[in-house]
Amino acid sequence: MSALFDAVCTADPAVVLFSSKNGPITAGRIRRTAMDVAAKLPAGKPVYLHTVSAALFVCGLLAAATRRATVFCPAHVQPEYLREIGAADGVVLTDENVAGALPLELATETGRFDIIPGDIDLNFFTSGTTSAPKLVPKRIAQLDLEGQKLHRLWSSRAGHVYATVSHQHIYGMLFRIFWPVISKRVSEDRPVETWEMLSGKLTPETTLVSSPAHLTRIPDGFDTGAPSLIFSSGAPLPLDAAYHAREKFGSLPIEVLGSTETGGIAWRQQERSDTLWTPFEDVGIEADADGGLVVVSTVAGDAPVVTGDLVEKVDAQFRLKGRGDRIAKIDGNRVSLPRVEEALVALPLIDAAAVVDLPQRKGALGAIIELNADGKAALKEFGAFRLSRKLREMLVGRMEPRERPKHWLFAPIPLDRQGKRVQAVLRAKFVLHGDIELGILSAASVDGDSAELSLELNPEMVWFKGHFPDEPILPGIAQTHMAVIWAECLWGFRPFGANLTQVKFRRVMRPGSQVILRLTRDLDRQRLSFSYEFDGIITSEGKIGGWS
The missing domain is CATH 3.30.300.30 (ANL, C-terminal domain)
Structure with missing residues (x-):
């Protein structure tokens, strides 16, 4: 039997596996819910399982395992996406409001579980290198191995799990469900949506499972506490964010590199910008002829997996060098x-x-x-x-x-x-010198020699610094400079000379303003006309350069 299922099915019914705002969720309640759901599942149909609740995910997984049903884990439950991945041919099992789905609700009573669940298929959908969602099949036993690996590495320091990430992706599933349940630790049933919801909860008896998306946005004044372990996965954590997390929490996050295809690949605690990654046990890494990371592991089925990451090997460790896909x-x-x-x-x-x-x-x-x-x-x-x-x-x-x-x-x-198409050139169309000079572009159109741009005047733009300290405004010279640079970005065009004609500045523009910049180039005269509009009113306009 799977290590996860064994931990759930053999535990005393009163053992708490998950914690929620409505009280503890015990092994007995999970078993009872799984029995009720299993009775409703039609035979021979695959199960598309997506939940917000980690406990209900385990219930659905256990129910499907008793029916020997193949389980698919959709990334989300948007209707067109479900149709795209073939969910219409199966049963959608969820705790969200989805038309035609079989609803999941936690039982109030406890129950025994007399059917031994099998090692079923568990299929994930990831973004492959093509346009279609990529199907990645797994066995429950493979995820058990991952959970046991994490148990051997860190369980001596781990505690009650709080998380900012979903369990529908493999990182959250391993760190919020498989590892805690196998290790007989309690995990929070639902992810934490805001840092404020964690205030006062992180103690040395807790573990935080997070991501760069959250660790780079820790608000000032937040009562962080000091969890025993902090994990981050999904992308390399910026060095300043790692240091900031150490300042806030008292320890560096443990960054985990992995993928749905390979499972966990390596980990590091980023003391320096060049901190190397250390592969997990039973994981072999190589660099192919193009510098791409190739992973071989028992969890991945011993077949080499090309990850799309570029690496440089340094003895038994390696350095990441970006993506190659x-x-x-x-x-x-x-x-x-x-x-x-x-x-x-x-x-x-x-x-x-x-x-x-x-x-x-x-x-x-x-x-x-x-x-x-x-x-x-x-x-x-x-x-x-x-x-x-x-x-x-x-x-x-x-x-x-x-x-x-x-x-x-x-x-x-x-x-x-x-x-x-060259990615760097495409990016340059949005940001040539950065938001601190040009504003944040939300939308733009170019029609021949005319262009219209919707811009947010970022408060951090250099033009606001010192002009004026108490009442910052966008200087007229900055407005003309921005117009010229955007024209160069959009068309590769610069007006001849720097003389200004027919210039009028009617209203001031302040930090945070949403403005429309309109540009027209005159190729014959090598002249650029510009106007800024704010709240439907022209705030400034003029012509730059041009032959006399």
Whole structure:
């Protein structure tokens, strides 16, 4: 029997496995719930299991195992996504409000569990290098091995588990369910959504399971406490964030590198920027001819797995050197850029799309869109900002929030001389010199020699510093400079000379303002016209350069 199932099925009914705001969740209640659910599952159908509650996930898993049903773990339960992964052919088992699903509710009574569950298939969906969600099959026994590995490494220091991450992905599943249950420790039933919800709860008897998305956003004044262990996974943690976490919690986070395909690969505590990664036991690592990380482990089935990470080997350890594929890490989760592009092109207004991740924007996605005739009419009617919001709404049924681009440019997609898209060039269309100079672009359109950009005037922009200390405003010279740089970014165009004509500054613009910048280039005269609009009123305008 699986180590996880053995721990649940043989424990005294009163043993607490999970903790919730409604009280403890015991092994007996989980067994009883699993028995009730198993009786409702139709024979021969796969189970698509997705829950917010970790305890109910165990209930669903145990119920499926008694029926020897194959289990799939959807990344989310958006209707179009469920159709895409074939959930219509099975049973959706969830504690969320999903039409046609079999609801999961925790039993109030305890119960025995007389059926021995089998080592069933457990299938994950990840973002592969293609546009389609990638199916990664696992056996429960493989996850047991992972949990036992973590037990041997860290259980002597581990305590009650609090987490900011979901258990639907393999990292959260291992650290919130398999390891604690196997180790006979209590885990919180639901993830913590905000740092404030953890205030006063983290003590030396607790373990925090988190991610870079949360550890880089610890609010000032938060009563952090001092958990015995802090884990982070999903992406390498920035060094300053690691140091900040040590300052807040008293110890460096343990970063875990892994993937659904390979399981845990390696770990480190980042004392320096060049801290190496140490492979887990029974994990072999190599670098292929292109510097790509190749992993061999018993958990992965002993077959070599190419991860997409670039590495440099240093004896038995290694150094990460970025990604070699088109998978972006956003808030610690993998997002397939080809998949997002495919979803965009499927929309009725779009001919072509190029998507990039923007590290300067915490990894948020930017999309360069070529519109069809209907799309161009919609752009003319709504403007770039409103059209971008409408397109985001059209993606809701298929994609999670992190997969939907936040920054939009409606313009021809730039290509190199070989007709290929270059990621660095695409990123430059959104950020040329950084938000501290140009503002944060949310949407833009380019139509021949005219462009319209929706910008947020980031309070950290250099132009606000010292001008004026108590009442910062955006100086006129900064406005003209921004116009010139954006013209260079969008068209590769710079006006001839620096003389200013017909310039009018009517209203001040302050930090945080959402403004519209309109640009028009005159190639014959080598002149750039600009205007800024705020709250529907032209705040400034003028012409830059040009032949006399």
